[in-house]
Amino acid sequence: NAGVTQTPKFQVLKTGQSMTLQCAQDMNHNSMYWYRQDPGMGLRLIYYSASEGTTDKGEVPNGYNVSRLNKREFSLRLESAAPSQTSVYFCASSEAPFEGGQGELFFGEGSRLTVL
Protein backbone atom coordinates (compact mmCIF):
# COMPACT_ATOMS: atom_id res chain seq x y z
CA ASN A 1 0.00 0.00 0.00
CA ALA A 2 1.86 3.09 -1.27
CA GLY A 3 -0.34 5.74 0.36
CA VAL A 4 0.41 9.17 -1.17
CA THR A 5 2.99 9.30 -3.95
CA GLN A 6 4.54 12.54 -5.23
CA THR A 7 6.77 13.15 -8.22
CA PRO A 8 9.35 14.50 -8.75
CA LYS A 9 11.21 14.44 -5.43
CA PHE A 10 13.63 17.15 -6.48
CA GLN A 11 13.51 19.84 -9.16
CA VAL A 12 15.57 22.88 -10.04
CA LEU A 13 13.96 25.53 -12.22
CA LYS A 14 15.00 28.85 -13.64
CA THR A 15 12.82 31.90 -13.03
CA GLY A 16 9.94 31.93 -15.50
CA GLN A 17 9.96 28.21 -16.25
CA SER A 18 6.87 26.11 -15.66
CA MET A 19 6.42 22.69 -14.14
CA THR A 20 3.82 20.36 -12.70
CA LEU A 21 4.03 18.39 -9.49
CA GLN A 22 2.11 15.14 -9.59
CA CYS A 23 0.33 13.44 -6.70
CA ALA A 24 -1.59 10.21 -6.46
CA GLN A 25 -3.22 8.42 -3.52
CA ASP A 26 -4.47 4.86 -3.31
CA MET A 27 -6.53 5.13 -0.10
CA ASN A 28 -9.79 6.02 -1.86
CA HIS A 29 -9.85 9.37 -0.09
CA ASN A 30 -12.17 12.06 -1.29
CA SER A 31 -10.11 15.08 -0.25
CA MET A 32 -6.64 16.07 -1.42
CA TYR A 33 -4.39 19.00 -0.59
CA TRP A 34 -1.22 20.79 -1.60
CA TYR A 35 0.90 22.43 1.11
CA ARG A 36 4.20 24.23 1.07
CA GLN A 37 6.65 24.06 3.95
CA ASP A 38 9.07 26.87 4.64
CA PRO A 39 11.45 27.10 7.62
CA GLY A 40 9.79 28.45 10.76
CA MET A 41 6.39 28.76 9.09
CA GLY A 42 4.88 25.33 9.46
CA LEU A 43 2.73 24.17 6.59
CA ARG A 44 0.59 26.51 4.54
CA LEU A 45 -2.26 25.32 2.36
CA ILE A 46 -1.98 26.25 -1.31
CA TYR A 47 -5.05 24.56 -2.82
CA TYR A 48 -7.33 21.73 -1.91
CA SER A 49 -9.94 19.53 -3.49
CA ALA A 50 -12.74 18.43 -1.21
CA SER A 51 -13.95 15.90 -3.75
CA GLU A 52 -13.45 14.88 -7.36
CA GLY A 53 -14.43 17.74 -9.62
CA THR A 54 -13.94 20.54 -7.11
CA THR A 55 -10.95 22.69 -6.19
CA ASP A 56 -10.60 25.65 -3.84
CA LYS A 57 -7.95 28.14 -2.88
CA GLY A 58 -6.12 27.84 0.38
CA GLU A 59 -4.02 30.34 2.27
CA VAL A 60 -1.31 30.97 -0.40
CA PRO A 61 -2.70 30.20 -3.90
CA ASN A 62 -1.04 32.98 -5.91
CA GLY A 63 1.24 31.69 -8.65
CA TYR A 64 -0.21 28.17 -8.62
CA ASN A 65 -2.93 26.22 -10.38
CA VAL A 66 -4.30 22.76 -9.66
CA SER A 67 -6.15 20.01 -11.44
CA ARG A 68 -8.09 17.18 -9.81
CA LEU A 69 -7.69 14.72 -12.64
CA ASN A 70 -9.75 11.96 -11.00
CA LYS A 71 -10.32 10.68 -7.48
CA ARG A 72 -6.73 9.44 -7.19
CA GLU A 73 -4.74 12.27 -8.73
CA PHE A 74 -4.23 15.94 -7.86
CA SER A 75 -1.57 17.99 -9.65
CA LEU A 76 -0.02 21.36 -8.83
CA ARG A 77 1.27 23.60 -11.61
CA LEU A 78 3.63 26.54 -11.45
CA GLU A 79 3.07 28.52 -14.65
CA SER A 80 5.96 30.95 -14.25
CA ALA A 81 8.23 30.00 -11.39
CA ALA A 82 9.66 32.66 -9.07
CA PRO A 83 12.43 32.39 -6.45
CA SER A 84 9.77 32.93 -3.75
CA GLN A 85 8.34 29.56 -4.73
CA THR A 86 11.47 27.78 -3.59
CA SER A 87 10.07 25.43 -0.98
CA VAL A 88 9.21 21.87 -0.10
CA TYR A 89 5.80 20.89 -1.41
CA PHE A 90 3.64 18.24 0.19
CA CYS A 91 0.58 16.55 -1.14
CA ALA A 92 -1.87 15.10 1.36
CA SER A 93 -5.18 13.30 1.39
CA SER A 94 -7.94 12.64 3.89
CA GLU A 95 -11.39 11.21 4.20
CA ALA A 96 -14.03 13.89 4.12
CA PRO A 97 -14.84 14.70 7.77
CA PHE A 98 -18.50 13.91 7.48
CA GLU A 99 -17.99 10.47 5.99
CA GLY A 100 -16.62 8.69 9.02
CA GLY A 101 -13.08 9.99 9.05
CA GLN A 102 -11.88 12.48 11.63
CA GLY A 103 -9.87 14.32 9.05
CA GLU A 104 -6.31 13.35 9.83
CA LEU A 105 -4.07 13.96 6.88
CA PHE A 106 -1.86 11.44 5.11
CA PHE A 107 1.19 13.03 3.50
CA GLY A 108 3.46 12.22 0.62
CA GLU A 109 7.25 12.32 0.96
CA GLY A 110 7.55 15.83 -0.44
CA SER A 111 8.94 17.53 -3.53
CA ARG A 112 11.87 19.87 -3.00
CA LEU A 113 11.77 22.71 -5.51
CA THR A 114 14.47 25.30 -6.06
CA VAL A 115 13.88 28.27 -8.33
CA LEU A 116 17.02 30.12 -9.39
Next chain:
Amino acid sequence: AQSVAQPEDQVNVAEGNPLTVKCTYSVSGNPYLFWYVQYPNRGLQFLLKYITGDNLVKGSYGFEAEFNKSQTSFHLKKPSALVSDSALYFCAVRAPYSSASKIIFGSGTRLSIRP
Protein backbone atom coordinates in the same frame (compact mmCIF):
# COMPACT_ATOMS: atom_id res chain seq x y z
CA ALA B 1 -9.96 32.90 14.06
CA GLN B 2 -8.25 29.72 15.02
CA SER B 3 -4.54 29.53 15.76
CA VAL B 4 -1.97 27.24 17.24
CA ALA B 5 1.32 28.06 18.93
CA GLN B 6 4.38 25.97 19.63
CA PRO B 7 6.39 28.20 21.93
CA GLU B 8 9.67 26.28 21.68
CA ASP B 9 11.62 26.06 18.43
CA GLN B 10 13.83 23.34 19.90
CA VAL B 11 13.67 20.93 22.82
CA ASN B 12 16.75 19.03 23.98
CA VAL B 13 16.40 15.94 26.17
CA ALA B 14 18.75 13.20 27.30
CA GLU B 15 17.86 9.68 26.26
CA GLY B 16 15.79 7.93 28.91
CA ASN B 17 14.40 11.17 30.34
CA PRO B 18 10.78 12.22 29.95
CA LEU B 19 10.01 14.70 27.20
CA THR B 20 7.34 17.32 26.67
CA VAL B 21 6.63 19.32 23.52
CA LYS B 22 4.25 22.20 24.16
CA CYS B 23 1.25 23.31 22.14
CA THR B 24 -1.46 25.87 22.85
CA TYR B 25 -4.40 26.68 20.64
CA SER B 26 -7.24 29.07 20.04
CA VAL B 27 -10.45 27.91 18.38
CA SER B 28 -14.17 28.41 18.79
CA GLY B 29 -15.90 25.44 20.28
CA ASN B 30 -14.35 22.11 21.19
CA PRO B 31 -11.26 21.63 19.05
CA TYR B 32 -9.97 18.74 17.02
CA LEU B 33 -6.26 18.52 17.91
CA PHE B 34 -3.49 16.60 16.18
CA TRP B 35 0.21 15.86 16.50
CA TYR B 36 2.35 14.98 13.50
CA VAL B 37 6.02 14.02 13.31
CA GLN B 38 8.41 14.69 10.44
CA TYR B 39 11.67 12.78 10.11
CA PRO B 40 14.43 14.27 7.92
CA ASN B 41 13.54 14.40 4.24
CA ARG B 42 10.21 12.72 4.86
CA GLY B 43 6.57 13.72 4.87
CA LEU B 44 4.55 14.31 8.02
CA GLN B 45 3.24 11.27 9.82
CA PHE B 46 0.15 11.28 12.01
CA LEU B 47 0.92 10.54 15.69
CA LEU B 48 -2.30 11.05 17.59
CA LYS B 49 -5.46 13.09 17.83
CA TYR B 50 -7.99 14.39 20.31
CA ILE B 51 -11.56 14.63 19.12
CA THR B 52 -13.62 13.98 22.25
CA GLY B 53 -13.59 11.81 25.38
CA ASP B 54 -10.64 11.02 27.63
CA ASN B 55 -8.28 13.98 27.97
CA LEU B 56 -5.23 11.70 27.79
CA VAL B 57 -4.72 10.41 24.29
CA LYS B 58 -2.25 7.65 23.42
CA GLY B 59 -0.64 7.45 20.01
CA SER B 60 2.12 5.86 18.00
CA TYR B 61 5.70 5.15 19.19
CA GLY B 62 4.78 5.48 22.90
CA PHE B 63 3.71 9.11 22.66
CA GLU B 64 0.73 10.56 24.46
CA ALA B 65 -0.86 13.97 24.72
CA GLU B 66 -3.01 15.63 27.33
CA PHE B 67 -5.88 17.89 26.36
CA ASN B 68 -6.37 20.69 28.89
CA LYS B 69 -9.41 22.78 28.05
CA SER B 70 -8.90 25.41 30.75
CA GLN B 71 -5.34 26.07 29.64
CA THR B 72 -6.14 25.54 25.94
CA SER B 73 -3.16 23.23 25.66
CA PHE B 74 -2.37 19.91 24.05
CA HIS B 75 1.18 19.01 25.11
CA LEU B 76 2.90 15.98 23.64
CA LYS B 77 4.66 13.71 26.13
CA LYS B 78 6.70 10.55 26.35
CA PRO B 79 7.90 8.97 29.61
CA SER B 80 11.30 7.87 28.30
CA ALA B 81 12.89 9.47 25.24
CA LEU B 82 14.75 7.54 22.56
CA VAL B 83 17.42 8.89 20.21
CA SER B 84 15.15 7.77 17.36
CA ASP B 85 12.50 10.26 18.59
CA SER B 86 14.66 13.09 17.26
CA ALA B 87 12.52 14.80 14.62
CA LEU B 88 10.36 17.83 13.90
CA TYR B 89 6.97 17.81 15.63
CA PHE B 90 3.90 19.74 14.52
CA CYS B 91 0.77 20.47 16.49
CA ALA B 92 -2.39 21.20 14.49
CA VAL B 93 -5.92 22.33 15.28
CA ARG B 94 -9.26 22.30 13.51
CA ALA B 95 -12.59 23.72 14.52
CA PRO B 96 -15.21 21.01 15.16
CA TYR B 97 -17.13 19.80 12.12
CA SER B 98 -15.01 21.94 9.83
CA SER B 99 -13.38 20.71 6.67
CA ALA B 100 -9.95 19.17 6.96
CA SER B 101 -8.84 22.04 4.71
CA LYS B 102 -9.28 24.32 7.70
CA ILE B 103 -6.59 22.62 9.77
CA ILE B 104 -3.95 25.04 11.06
CA PHE B 105 -0.41 23.88 11.76
CA GLY B 106 2.00 25.25 14.32
CA SER B 107 5.47 26.31 13.25
CA GLY B 108 7.03 23.11 14.54
CA THR B 109 9.35 22.10 17.39
CA ARG B 110 12.61 20.32 16.72
CA LEU B 111 13.16 17.58 19.28
CA SER B 112 16.75 16.49 19.81
CA ILE B 113 17.49 13.47 21.98
CA ARG B 114 21.12 13.09 23.03
CA PRO B 115 22.53 9.66 23.87
